[in-house]
Amino acid sequence: MSDATADPRYRRKPPKRPLRLSWADERVRGIVWQIVVVGIVGSIIWWLWSNTVHNLEVRRIATGFGFLQREAGLPIAESVIRYDPTDTYLRALTVGVLNTLKVSLIGIVLATILGTLIGIARLSKNYLVAKLAAFYVEVIRDLPLLLQLLFWYTIMQGFPGPRQALNPVEGVFLSNRGLKFPALVWESAHTAALLAFLAGIVLTWLYARAARARQMADGQPRKVWPAAVALLIGLPLLVWQVMGAPWQIDWPALRGFNFQGGMTMSPEYAALLIGLVTYTAGFIAEVVRAGILSVNQGQWEAAQALGLRHGQVLRLIVMPQALRVIIPPMTSNYLNLTKNSSLAVAIGYQDIVSIANTTLNQTGQAIEGIAIIMMVYLTISLSISLFMNWYNAKIALVER
Amino acid sequence: MRKPARPFLRRVLGAAALATVVTMPALAQQPAPAAGTSPTLDAIRARGTLICGVNTGLAGFAQPDSQGVWRGFDVDYCRAVAIALFNDPERVRFVPTTAQNRFTALQSGEVDMLSRNTTWTLSRDTSLGFDFTGINFYDGQGFMVKASLGVRTARELDGATICVQPGTTTEQNLTDWARSNRINFRPVVIERLEEVVQAYLSGRCDAYTTDVSGLAATRSVQPRPADHVILPDVISKEPLGPLVRHGDQRFADLLRWIHFGLLTAEELGVTSQNVQQMLNDNRPDVQRLLGRTGGLGQMLGVDNAFMVNIVSRLGNYGQMFERNLTPIGIQRGPNALWTTPGGLQYAPPFR
Numbered sequence: 001m002s003d004a005t006a007d008p009r010y011r012r013k014p015p016k017r018p019l020r021l022s023w024a025d026e027r028v029r030g031i032v033w034q035i036v037v038v039g040i041v042g043s044i045i046w047w048l049w050s051n052t053v054h055n056l057e058v059r060r061i062a063t064g065f066g067f068l069q070r071e072a073g074l075p076i077a078e079s080v081i082r083y084d085p086t087d088t089y090l091r092a093l094t095v096g097v098l099n100t101l102k103v104s105l106i107g108i109v110l111a112t113i114l115g116t117l118i119g120i121a122r123l124s125k126n127y128l129v130a131k132l133a134a135f136y137v138e139v140i141r142d143l144p145l146l147l148q149l150l151f152w153y154t155i156m157q158g159f160p161g162p163r164q165a166l167n168p169v170e171g172v173f174l175s176n177r178g179l180k181f182p183a184l185v186w187e188s189a190h191t192a193a194l195l196a197f198l199a200g201i202v203l204t205w206l207y208a209r210a211a212r213a214r215q216m217a218d219g220q221p222r223k224v225w226p227a228a229v230a231l232l233i234g235l236p237l238l239v240w241q242v243m244g245a246p247w248q249i250d251w252p253a254l255r256g257f258n259f260q261g262g263m264t265m266s267p268e269y270a271a272l273l274i275g276l277v278t279y280t281a282g283f284i285a286e287v288v289r290a291g292i293l294s295v296n297q298g299q300w301e302a303a304q305a306l307g308l309r310h311g312q313v314l315r316l317i318v319m320p321q322a323l324r325v326i327i328p329p330m331t332s333n334y335l336n337l338t339k340n341s342s343l344a345v346a347i348g349y350q351d352i353v354s355i356a357n358t359t360l361n362q363t364g365q366a367i368e369g370i371a372i373i374m375m376v377y378l379t380i381s382l383s384i385s386l387f388m389n390w391y392n393a394k395i396a397l398v399e400r
Numbered sequence: 401m402r403k404p405a406r407p408f409l410r411r412v413l414g415a416a417a418l419a420t421v422v423t424m425p426a427l428a429q430q431p432a433p434a435a436g437t438s439p440t441l442d443a444i445r446a447r448g449t450l451i452c453g454v455n456t457g458l459a460g461f462a463q464p465d466s467q468g469v470w471r472g473f474d475v476d477y478c479r480a481v482a483i484a485l486f487n488d489p490e491r492v493r494f495v496p497t498t499a500q501n502r503f504t505a506l507q508s509g510e511v512d513m514l515s516r517n518t519t520w521t522l523s524r525d526t527s528l529g530f531d532f533t534g535i536n537f538y539d540g541q542g543f544m545v546k547a548s549l550g551v552r553t554a555r556e557l558d559g560a561t562i563c564v565q566p567g568t569t570t571e572q573n574l575t576d577w578a579r580s581n582r583i584n585f586r587p588v589v590i591e592r593l594e595e596v597v598q599a600y601l602s603g604r605c606d607a608y609t610t611d612v613s614g615l616a617a618t619r620s621v622q623p624r625p626a627d628h629v630i631l632p633d634v635i636s637k638e639p640l641g642p643l644v645r646h647g648d649q650r651f652a653d654l655l656r657w658i659h660f661g662l663l664t665a666e667e668l669g670v671t672s673q674n675v676q677q678m679l680n681d682n683r684p685d686v687q688r689l690l691g692r693t694g695g696l697g698q699m700l701g702v703d704n705a706f707m708v709n710i711v712s713r714l715g716n717y718g719q720m721f722e723r724n725l726t727p728i729g730i731q732r733g734p735n736a737l738w739t740t741p742g743g744l745q746y747a748p749p750f751r
Contacts, residue, residue, distance in 0.1 A: 060646050061507060062527035073572040075564065075587035085575035157602035176603050177561060256559040257606050258586070267604065268588070348590035348599065354566065357500050357591075361567035364528030366504045 052367065067363040068093070074358055076350050078266055089359050096355035097376055103269065103351065104338040104380065107276045111337060112330075114277060115284025122289050133285065140282035146343055149275040153347040156267035162258050171251050173259060176267065180252040183263040189243035193236040200231035207231070268349040272341065280337045287333065291326035292318070323395050331388035335381050342377075352376050438650035440512050441485075441701065449491050452478035453511035456496040456593060459617040460728040461517055470494045473724040474515040476714050477536065477642055480658050481513065484706040489713055500567040500591060503528055506645060513655065515642040517611065519569045529646045533655035536641050536717075538734040538744050540634035541573050542612040544619060547629050549606060554633035561586045563596050563605035570610050573636040607631075611638050613730055620728040654700050660747035661707045664689050665716035667737055667747070672715040675708055689750050696750065717745065 019027060056063050072092040073085050080098040083091060122133035140148075157176050160166065165175035173180040184190065204227065211222040252262030295318050303313040344351040353373055360369025444450050454462035454474055462472040479489040497505050497516060505511050507529060517539075518524075520532040543562075545551045554577075564571055566589045578585055588605050590596040597618055600608035608615070612634060619625045641659075644652050665671075668686050670678050679690055688694040691704030698704055714720055721732065736743030 056529075058647065059507065059529040060526070061529035073575050074566075075571060075575050075578075075585075075589065077587045077589065085579065154602075157599065157604050161603045257557075258559055258561060260559075345591055346595065348588050348595070350589055354589065354591075358566040358571065358589075361500050361503060362523075362572070364503055364507070364524070366507070 056367075062363070062365060063368070064365075065368055067359075067365060067368075070363075072359070072362075074355065074362075076355070077348075078264075078269065078350070089363070092355055093352065093359065093372065096350060096352035099349070099355075100338075100341055100344075100351040100353075100376070101380070103272055103276065103341050103344070103349070107273055107280070107337050107341070108334050110273070110277045111280040111284055111333070115281035115333075116288050118281060118285035119288030119292070122285060123292060137282045137285050140279055145275065145279050145340055146346060148279055149271060149343055149347050152271040152275045153267065156271050159267075162254060165254075165259075171249075171262070173252060173254075175259075177258055177264075178267050179265040179270065180259045180262050181265075182252065183250045183261075185246075185248040185250055187246045187248075189240050189246050192243055193240040196236040196239040197232065200235045203231045204228045266349075268344070268347055271347055272344050272349045276337050276340060279340070280333055283333050283336075284330065287326055287329045290329075291322035291324075294325045295321045320395060327388060327392045327395065331385060331392075334384050334388065338380055338384065339377060438648050438701070440644065440648045440651040441654070444485060444512055448486070449493050450478060450482045450485065450513070451493045451495060451511045452481070453495050453497045453502055453505050453514040453516055454478065455516050456498055458517065458593070458614060459621050460613070460725050460730065461617065462494070462496075462515075471724070473537070473720060474517065474642075476720050476724065477515045477655075477659070478513070480662070480710045480714055481655060483710045483713060484654060484658055484700075484702045487703065487709050498567075498591065499565055503530075506530065506643070509645075513642055513644045513651075517614065517640050518643055520639045520641055520643075521569060524643075530643045531646050531648075531652045532641050532643045533652050534641045534659040535639040535744075536659050537613065537639075539611040539613050539638035539640050541570055541609060541636040541638060542615055542634050543607045543609050543631045544600075544615045544628050545607045545631065546603075547627050551607075551629075551631065554631050554635065555581060555583070557585065557607055558583045559585070560606040561588060561604070563588045563590065563600045563608045565589070565593065565596050565610065566591055568610075569636070569638070574609055577635040611640075613640075613725070616729050625729075650701060654702065657696075657700055657750075658706075658710065659717075660750060661689060661710065662717040662720065663737065663745050663747035664750045665707065665711050666718040667739065670711055670716060671719060672712055675712045679708070685750065694751060 019025065021028060023029060053063075068090040069088050071086055072089045074092055075085060076083050076092065076095055078099065079095045080102060081091075081095060083095045118133045118136060121129050122137065124130045124133070156178075159174055159176045162173075162175045162177050165173040165177075165180075167173055171182040204224075207227045208224045211224055215221050250261045250263075252259045254260075299317055299321065300313060303317040308316065341351055342353040345354045345357065348354075356369050356373045356376075360366045363369075452475075454470065454472075457463045458472070460472055461474045462470060465471050475494065478492045478494065482492045483489050485491075495505065495511050497511070497514070502514055502516055502518065503524075506514050517537075518532075519539075520535065524530055525532060543554050543557065545557075551557065562574065562585045564574055564587055571587075571589070574585075574587070577583070588596075588599055590599055597608065599605055601622075608618070610618075612630060615630050619628050619630065622628060642655050644655060664685070668678075668683070668689060670686065670689065675690070678686055679692065681687070684693070688696060690708050691697050691706065695704055697706045700706075703709070715723065718732075718737075721735065732740075732743070734742060734744045736745065738744065738746040
């Protein structure tokens, strides 16, 4: 089936010919040239490698990855996992990778939502909404991201100090130390409720599939949402209730220099996230607009003529065709957002680049440090690409 | 045949590109220096200019003035080397380096030497592949807070947010100090000096930590320096000095003895004003310092009168200190000559 959309030039196999050992044979020429190119490239790599190793030896610069097991002694401001300066460089770098993922993944989700809304707004029939969306896209796209990040960071620093913190809602404080909000004291009942929620997702999906199968059999559409509500909300609540319904809140309070307790969103993280999301959303908006415009008006009319409701037209007719246009450039935007997160260095958010830079400076092992940074970005980017390509293949139009 | 070959070729080319990038900081191939020769000195002489890595802009140590001329204590050491080699303080190209890229710049040969507030540590001397040529400034790490905060000692900083630059010993000293004093702090780690100072000034951090000399330099350029207090606690030893690549002993010797020469000049009372008269002074150590006897310059591979040229243009160690560092409020303290109580600056015999 997927062959149907493949490049037609390769559909028919060329006729088989025996290989002639002659320069006139196109295939022999091809093989020779490839050997020559591989040879040249190989010797360049060998030369670069041996040159580097030789010079490192002459200057007695340490090499290898042994430093990863040494004590780091770096202070790290925020970390997803427990980190202490007595931990190893390996753990410090892991913290950096997780910080990069934390800002990239949340950024991708938020940028997609914001970008889609702006893309749709730009197509609105309301003149004001459409022009505002167009203005947003033009302004955001035309300013360098680094400048925008510094702008957001300066705004974050402009909030009052902790002793004069803004207190819009009980327990929420906004100051130049970040956003402080109350946190739930996590207990096993909450983990159980979370697991129940995940189970609810699976059950809802199974239920929806069964409902669809029965609709196929007798043509009667069946409501799925009551079961979905029961499984997604009722089930976790029930589990939580059974396990004693623990509900203890950790309120932030001002003690000494700063707030203690509760959860914090640091100004550095907030500035980076806001900067990345608003910037990337400008590009995503254009991608979404292009996708929607690529679907012919006739498709809407034809679907409506068949008696499909508005939501069904969008879900069954328009979106599959629009997504075909949207997904590939969307992948590029996701990759850009992830890579742009390395600008975090400028505003003091400790991502992998920041921590690896410090590491290579402390240990002097620049080549290893840069190699680690490259491997991390390569892995993250390839994972995003693989996932998006899989999704693209899944939603690709099936031509029959 | 062709079709499957393509992705393979692409993979090979991709790998080549990757390898090129990995080895980009690749160091130009140089043979191991034989005893008695100096590849760095040869390169500088052939080029006609010394390339000196300095700070990106730190008042008193290295900062371009309003005409774009580099000035400062560290800058003077670069100029001293240029005078020794070419008898011309202008034959230096200054390369501003950040705390993070300075070592790669020196390792890769982008600069000939670093004169950039760099702390002498064991690992930098060994596994980073450098040689420190002496200590021209004894420093220590301290804290600066806003006077309005009412903090008197560093021990009162428990729970504070502290601004620090990455990639320096400062960062590690801070965690060591917090650990041994059981102090909790939140770090804000920003690379560029201007940004980290801005974060401190805006109130993002309660305190800013770096070497006391750096704190004094930062404080001196604030509109109201009295609004900021440098706490009396000094939490580390920071011996600063110029450094070169490991394995080029002759170049290291030259830098080492320029520093000792500057100290000796101060000790003997040779200044930029009186150096010409001192040429006729018949004290033997003055005669040796100024190259009248002993042929010491030649042993270092430079002109015998190199200290005359340096002192007449830049002054002795004390004059360099007064010109650059006294205006920003730094006392001589441990950087006084050993003949003064509390002074640590001591030069081996110049003979």
